[in-house]
Every structure is written in C-alpha cells, then in structure tokens.
Amino acid sequence: MEILEITDLTVEGFGVAKSSGLVYFVKGVVAPGDVVKAVITSQHRNYVEAEFVELVQPSPYRIEPLCPHFSQCGGCQLQHISYQEQLQWKSNFASQNLWKLAREKVDNVHIVPSDLLYGYRAKAHFTFGEENNILNIGYFSKSDKWFALTTCPILKETLWVTAQDVLSVLRKHDLKSYFTSNGTLRHLQVRVSLLTGEKQVLVTFTQFPKNFENVAEEILSAGISSLALHQNTAQNKTVIGKGATLYNGNQYVQEQLMGKVYNITPVSFFQINPVQAEKLFSIALDYLEPQPEDIVFEGYSGVGAFTLLYAQKVKTVIAAEGVEEAVQQACKNAALNNVDNVQFLAKPVEEAAGSLQQKINKVVVDPPRNGMTQEALNAVARLQPERIVYISCDPSTLARDISRFQPFGYSLNHIQAIDMFPQTTHVECVALLIKEKL
Ligand SMILES: C[S@@+](CC[C@H](N)C(=O)[O-])C[C@H]1O[C@@H](n2cnc3c(N)ncnc32)[C@H](O)[C@@H]1O
Numbered sequence: 495m496e497i498l499e500i501t502d503l504t505v506e507g508f509g510v511a512k513s514s515g516l517v518y519f520v521k522g523v524v525a526p527g528d529v530v531k532a533v534i535t536s537q538h539r540n541y542v543e544a545e546f547v548e549l550v551q552p553s554p555y556r557i558e559p560l561c562p563h564f565s566q567c568g569g570c571q572l573q574h575i576s577y578q579e580q581l582q583w584k585s586n587f588a589s590q591n592l593w594k595l596a597r598e599k600v601d602n603v604h605i606v607p608s609d610l611l612y613g614y615r616a617k618a619h620f621t622f623g624e625e626n627n628i629l630n631i632g633y634f635s636k637s638d639k640w641f642a643l644t645t646c647p648i649l650k651e652t653l654w655v656t657a658q659d660v661l662s663v664l665r666k667h668d669l670k671s672y673f674t675s676n677g678t679l680r681h682l683q684v685r686v687s688l689l690t691g692e693k694q695v696l697v698t699f700t701q702f703p704k705n706f707e708n709v710a711e712e713i714l715s716a717g718i719s720s721l722a723l724h725q726n727t728a729q730n731k732t733v734i735g736k737g738a739t740l741y742n743g744n745q746y747v748q749e750q751l752m753g754k755v756y757n758i759t760p761v762s763f764f765q766i767n768p769v770q771a772e773k774l775f776s777i778a779l780d781y782l783e784p785q786p787e788d789i790v791f792e793g794y795s796g797v798g799a800f801t802l803l804y805a806q807k808v809k810t811v812i813a814a815e816g817v818e819e820a821v822q823q824a825c826k827n828a829a830l831n832n833v834d835n836v837q838f839l840a841k842p843v844e845e846a847a848g849s850l851q852q853k854i855n856k857v858v859v860d861p862p863r864n865g866m867t868q869e870a871l872n873a874v875a876r877l878q879p880e881r882i883v884y885i886s887c888d889p890s891t892l893a894r895d896i897s898r899f900q901p902f903g904y905s906l907n908h909i910q911a912i913d914m915f916p917q918t919t920h921v922e923c924v925a926l927l928i929k930e931k932l
Contacts, residue, residue, distance in 0.1 A: 497550060500528045503583060505919045507571030509546070522546025523565055525575045526583070527553025555579035560612065560647050568636035570648060570917035581605050581913060584921045588889040588911050595893035598906045603923070605911040606773050612647045614916065616749075617766040619683040619696075619733055620657060622664075622671035629665050631657055631682055634731070640674055648917055653686045656693045659716040660684070664697075667709055672700050673731075680726060681733045683760060685747060688768050692747040694720040696760035698734070700727050710742040720744045722760040734761055751775065754802045754831045762823055763796050770914040774885065774922055775800050777910050781883045781926040782856060784808045791850060791877060792858040793843035793870065798824035800860065800885070802831050811836040812854075814846030847873035857882045865891030868898065875902035882927040889921050896927065903930050 498511035498518055509524035510517065511532075520532050522545055529551040532544040559565075559573040572580045588603040608614060620631035623640040630642035646654065660682060670677025683696040695718050702725055703709060713721050721742040726735030739761070746757035749764060752772050758764045765771035778800060782790075784807035795801050795813035797820050805811050805828070813836055815821050821840040828836050839846045843859070844867060857879040859866065865888065866874070874882070882904060886892035889911075896906055904927040914922045 495547065496532050496534065496544060498530055498532050498544070500524045500526055500530060500553070502526055502586075503571070503919070505571075505587070507568070507919065517541045518544050520544045520546055523574055525553040525556045526579070527555050562644060563633075563641065563646075566635045566641055567633060569633060569646075571919045573917045577607070577611055577916065580916065581607055583919070584911055584913060587919070587921055588909070588923055591889040591893040592896070592906070592909070595890065596897040596900070596906070598893070598896060600906070600909055603909055603911050605913055605921075606770075606777070608767075608770055608913045608916045610769070611916045613650055614767050614769070615649045616653065616688060616768060617683070617685040617764070618646065618649050618653060618657070619681050621673055621681055621731070622679040623674040624671055629661065629669065629671060629679070631661055648915075650686055652691070652693070653684050656686065656695065656716075656718065657682060657684050660695055660697070660713055660718070663709065663712045663716060666712075667703065667705070669703060669709075678703065683733060685758065685760070685764075687747045687749050687758075689750040689755070690748050692719045692744075693717060694747040694758070694760055696722045696724060696733075698724045698726050701725065702740075706740070710740070714743050718743065720747050720760065724760075751799060752803055754827075756797060756799065756802075756827050757823065757830065758797070759819075759823065762820060763817075765799060765914075767914045770912055770922075771799070774912045774914065774924060775803055777912065777924045778858070778883050778885055779804055781908060781924060782858060782881070784856075788856050789852050789854050790856045790858060791847060791854045791874070791879070792860075793847060793866075793874065794860045794862070795824060795838065796820050796860070798827045798836070798838070800858065801836055802827060802833050804858075805833045805836050808856075809835065810852070812839065812846075812850060812852070813837070814839045814841050814843050816840075816842045843870040844873060847877060850877065854879050856880065858885070859883075860885035861891075863888045863891065865895050866898075871895060871898050875899060875904070878902075878929065880929055881907075884925045884927060886923045886925065887920065889923055892923055892925060896925065899927055904928065905930060 500509035502510040509520035592598040625642040680698040685694040725737030788808035792813040907928040908926040
C-alpha cells in the first residue's frame with residue numbers, strides 16, 4: 495500500500511501524485527490536496543497505475559457532490575471539488591499544455607466562469623435500458639455499464655421533465671431497449687430552446703415500431719414541438735446511423751446567440767450552453783477585430799453559429815464545413831438573419847483553404863476535439879493571414895496546433911478559457927495568433 499499526496503488530476507479525473515521519482519495515476523474519487531492510501535495495479539517504466547483505497551487526509555477543496563450518480567457516472571469528473579478549484583484546474587490545464595507542447599508561457603490563463611454551476615445543458619442524450627424490467631433512461635458508467643438515471647443536475651430542469659414525459663409515453667407502448675433487453679429502443683435526445691422554450695426530441699430505434707405513428711402523436715401531445723424518429727441498425731453506441739429519419743411536428747426549434755436566430759434540426763451540431771457560448775464568441779469577436787475591408791476564411795463553420803456574428807462587419811466570408819447538411823442549414827440561417835456576404839463551402843478545410851483565389855487577411859478556425867490535421871493547418875498557414883482566431887475545445891490539441899503554426903511565423907498573442915461545462919474537465923479556449931512582421 496502506498497501513501498500518496500494528490501497534486502493534480504488528469505482529464506479523465508485520475509489523481510496525479512509523485513513519489514520516489516515516479517509519477518502515479520490514481521483511479522477513484524480523489525481531489526488535488528488529498529493524501530490517500532492507494533494500491534498499485536500496474537507498474538510501467540516511468541509511471542505507476544494505482545487504485546484509491548482510503549482517505550488519509552481530505553483536500554481542503556473537497557465538497558459533497560450533488561449528484562447521486564457521481565461516483566459511477568464519469569460524466570462530471572470535478573463535481574467533488576469546489577468551483578473555484580475547478581476553475582483553477584482548468585486554467586492550469588491550459589497553461590501546462592501551452593508550455594509543454596508549444597513553449598508558450600502563459601501563467602494562469604484567464605478563465606471566464608459560468609453563472610450557472612448546474613442546470614446549464616440545453617441538450618442531452620440518454621440511452622434506453624431496463625432496470626427491474628422497467629424501461630428507463632440512463633448513461634453508460636465509467637466501466638461501460640448502463641445505469642438508470644434518477645436525476646442529472648447539470649441538465650436544464652425542463653429538459654429532464656421532457657425526457658421523463660417521453661419515457662412515460664414509450665413505457666405505455668411496452669417497448670424494450672436494444673442495449674439491455676434485445677429490443678428496438680436505442681437513444682433519446684432532448685433539446686430545449688432558451689429563446690422560445692420549444693422542446694425537440696429525437697428517438698432512435700433499430701427498427702421502428704409498427705404503431706410508430708401513434709407513438710409519434712402521443713409524444714407530440716406531451717408538449718413537444720419538434721420530433722424525429724430515426725432508425726439506426728449499427729451494432730455500436732452511435733446515436734445517428736444511416737437509416738431513415740421521420741420528422742413529426744416542426745423540423746426545427748429556434749435558438750438565439752447575440753441577437754442572431756438559428757433554426758436547429760435534431761441532427762444539427764449547436765452549442766449546448768448558449769449563455770456561455772455568447773461569452774466565448776464575444777471574446778473571439780474581440781480577437782478578430784472585424785473591419786469593413788476584411789476577407790475572412792472560416793474553417794469548421796458548422797451551422798454558421800459564429801459566422802453570422804461577424805459577417806456583417808466584414809466585406810466577405812468564405813466558410814468551409816465538412817458536413818453537407820450543416821452547410822445547408824448554415825445557408826438557411828444566413829438568409830434568416832439577412833446575411834448575404836458569406837459563401838458556405840461544403841468541403842473539408844484541407845481542400846477548401848488550398849483552393850481559394852482571393853487574398854485572405856483573417857482566419858477563424860473551430861475544429862473538433864482532435865484539432866486540425868497537418869494538411870489543413872498547412873493550407874491555412876499558406877494563406878498568410880495577419881491573424882488567426884482559434885476556437886478550441888481541447889487545450890492539448892490547441893497547444894499542439896499553435897506549435898505547428900510557429901514555423902510559419904505565428905505566435906500566441908492572447909488566450910482566454912471559458913467554462914462552458916462546469917463540473918467536468920472540459921475546457922474551451924479562444925486563442926489569437928498573430929503573424930510576426932519580418
Ligand atoms: C466544434 S464544431 C464547430 C462548429 C461551429 N463553429 C459552431 O460553433 O457551431 C466543428 C465542426 O467542424 C466540422 N468538421 C470536422 N472536420 C472537418 C474538416 N476536416 N473540414 C471541415 N469541417 C470539418 C464538424 O462537422 C463540425 O461542424
């Protein structure tokens with residue numbers, strides 16, 4: 495048995511400790527500042543894996559987690575430490591990555607806190623399963639076992655109530671779950687609009703029930719304005735597959751960001767915490783410093799959530815997004831907001847950035863978690879924009895990409911983090927890269 499002082503947490507929520515020149519990764523509910531007893535589970539050349547056994551001395555940052563599923567769930571890795579300490583962890587995580595991967599020294603990356611510590615998520619997806627033979631909604635645990643939910647406090651209250659209403663309808667129809675009972679019901683996704691209060695539901699099946707029209711009608715009559723039933727036969731846990739989608743009620747719900755309105759379908763990517771997204775985008779807007787003569791290239795533009803916020807302040811925007819459906823949606827959103835100076839390209843950034851004819855003077859990128867490919871990054875750097883605004887949901891891939899932009903003459907000028915997902919280890923950042931004048 496080892497006695498270890500936990501000094502940090504990994505993104506997965508494992509404790510980090512150092513002892514006798516070795517780094518320990520400790521599984522279990524531990525907090526920075528804890529002194530714990532742990533048992534070694536495997537030994538590697540320069541690190542050791544261990545499992546928490548008992549607390550010797552609790553960290554001063556420890557608090558009682560609000561959610562009864564906390565130890566099992568794995569979705570909220572930081573719920574047991576104070577909010578101030580969560581923010582500190584996120585800021586350190588960004589600083590450490592910037593130094594380790596890009597040799598950019600930024601002490602205490604400024605982080606914008608969230609006003610809501612719980613009840614902030616406007617969209618969630620659940621997996622169906624049975625507990626004591628009763629259909630329920632749940633999540634997969636840290637050890638990949640399905641468990642039924644009695645609550646999920648990071649969700650908006652109306653979202654949770656809507657999920658329960660849909661569940662009641664499905665229970666009446668005696669449907670069984672795919673993942674625990676070989677039935678047909680797979681996932682339930684719910685979104686609530688902060689702008690209109692509309693509720694949007696997506697139910698996925700391996701096979702539609704024979705009476706699906708009745709099921710749809712009953713779900714709609716529970717106060718849901720937009721419903722999609724989707725068929726997915728994939729033998730994995732993906733929500734959306736290749737099967738048909740049947741829309742009932744409205745195809746869209748409307749959401750708003752900084753005065754712009756967006757139609758969102760059940761399969762569109764859209765910010766799940768619109769309040770914090772506005773803070774994120776206003777920092778990105780500051781960094782972009784849009785001017786009437788600017789020609790901007792935006793990569794990974796999704797449904798145009800950020801694009802529409804600055805387009806009318808610049809001359810032209812060329813925006814590239816890899817998912818065709820999102821591009822169609824972006825065009826509709828532009829029209830809805832009378833924005834007519836954006837050309838949306840349904841192309842990967844790798845291809846789009848390399849084929850531009852115009853001189854681009856500013857770039858915005860908002861890639862997925864794994865960051866930019868070297869090919870996309872080269873194509874963007876070759877445009878030689880004077881500034882690049884990089885929106886990122888993973889400080890480690892952000893730092894890696896900053897280091898890849900450095901040989902092209904770019905360096906980090908400003909960076910801020912925004913807490914979009916309190917209680918979790920997710921950190922969103924906006925960075926401004928400026929091209930040095932030779
Ligand atoms: C983090 S989202 C950003 C979306 C948008 N900026 C927003 O806030 O709504 C990343 C987007 O990049 C798209 N994407 C992923 N790889 C891509 C690629 N190689 N080229 C273009 N778009 C890509 C995804 O479909 C997704 O819409």
